[in-house]
Amino acid sequence: MNGPQLSELPDDSEQLGPYVSSLRRRALQASELSAVRTFSDGFLIRFLRARDFDVELSLKLLLNYQRWRRESPEISTCLSSRSVLGLLNTSYHAVLPQRDHTGSRVLIYRIGQWNPKDWSAFQVFRVSLMTSEIISTETETQRRGLKAIFDLQGWSLGHALQINPSLARKISSILSDSFPLKVRGIHLVNEPMFFRPVFAMIRPFLSDKIKQRIHMHGADFHDTLSDFFSLPILPPEYGGEGPCIQEACQNWTDQLLQSEKLLQQIASHPTGDIAIIPEDSLISEEVKTEQHSEE
Numbered sequence: 285m286n287g288p289q290l291s292e293l294p295d296d297s298e299q300l301g302p303y304v305s306s307l308r309r310r311a312l313q314a315s316e317l318s319a320v321r322t323f324s325d326g327f328l329i330r331f332l333r334a335r336d337f338d339v340e341l342s343l344k345l346l347l348n349y350q351r352w353r354r355e356s357p358e359i360s361t362c363l364s365s366r367s368v369l370g371l372l373n374t375s376y377h378a379v380l381p382q383r384d385h386t387g388s389r390v391l392i393y394r395i396g397q398w399n400p401k402d403w404s405a406f407q408v409f410r411v412s413l414m415t416s417e418i419i420s421t422e423t424e425t426q427r428r429g430l431k432a433i434f435d436l437q438g439w440s441l442g443h444a445l446q447i448n449p450s451l452a453r454k455i456s457s458i459l460s461d462s463f464p465l466k467v468r469g470i471h472l473v474n475e476p477m478f479f480r481p482v483f484a485m486i487r488p489f490l491s492d493k494i495k496q497r498i499h500m501h502g503a504d505f506h507d508t509l510s511d512f513f514s515l516p517i518l519p520p521e522y523g524g525e526g527p528c529i530q531e532a533c534q535n536w537t538d539q540l541l542q543s544e545k546l547l548q549q550i551a552s553h554p555t556g557d558i559a560i561i562p563e564d565s566l567i568s569e570e571v572k573t574e575q576h577s578e579e
């Protein structure tokens with residue numbers, strides 16, 4: 285049976301209330317989280333939106349998110365954009381400035397810019413986790429999800445050797461049911477033949493839903509990619525008419541650097557719920573300064 289249409293999903297705060305209370309109650313009952321006494325509304329809403337307000341599925345996602353973080357400390361405990369600035373400065377990654385026609389965020393990863401001698405797969409993975417944490421705070425992204433384009437031009441044995449079965453498991457699990465974001469599409473372009481063995485490690489653990497959303501475009505991707513993305517939003521390097529890839533990467537790198545403090549708070553928080561950290565924002569600092577100047 286089909287779930288509710290997007291337009292019928294509860295969306296203003298009055299309608300959200302009962303769902304939030306019910307997820308909070310279920311989360312506090314779950315033994316794994318019994319030590320945690322609070323969950324902010326904003327944090328719980330991410331999981332509810334990611335699962336179209338099905339409370340049981342949202343709880344499962346919340347528990348999987350906690351477990352993934354716990355089992356992947358080499359990735360989840362060090363979210364610092366400054367620590368991977370060298371990689372970001374190679375124009376490895378961008379979130380495009382414009383959403384696609386359905387409202388999804390569009391992410392680009394240029395794997396060829398990653399030199400596996402300089403950066404470990406864990407460091408590379410952290411970039412994705414940082415971006416995911418940031419965009420998952422946006423209401424529109426919580427509703428409309430994301431689409432990712434992976435440019436595998438330059439994929440080499442050095443890259444392949446970094447992806448062992450344990451990491452492949454972590455990739456498929458975060459794509460399927462361990463992060464509160466709707467993955468609406470994964471588009472691989474320029475994938476060489478010898479990417480297949482790596483994909484074969486990841487694929488078996490993906491949910492059927494995600495498997496169906498993976499598209500392999502090959503080297504002649506301009507025509508097929510434009511079936512999914514409109515030209516005004518894509519960079520010219522990908523056959524579009526939007527800002528060039530360097531500019532998009534630079535702007536997103538700036539965004540990541542501005543989010544440094546927030547990311548470190550998420551990484552060090554026991555559940556990743558930053559909304560409940562008291563002095564997380566610049567706002568409280570501004571208030572302090574204001575009070576000073578009035579004295």
Ligand code: VIV
Binds near residue numbers: 430459
């Ligand atoms: O991190 O929604 C072998 C997506 C991705 C995320 C995270 C979230 C998410 C779509 C990934 C995609 C990228 C955290 C929440 C899985 C990080 C991948 C890091 C590795 C080291 C890159 C190596 C290259 C891959 C290329 C193909 C991967 C696709 C089959 C997804």
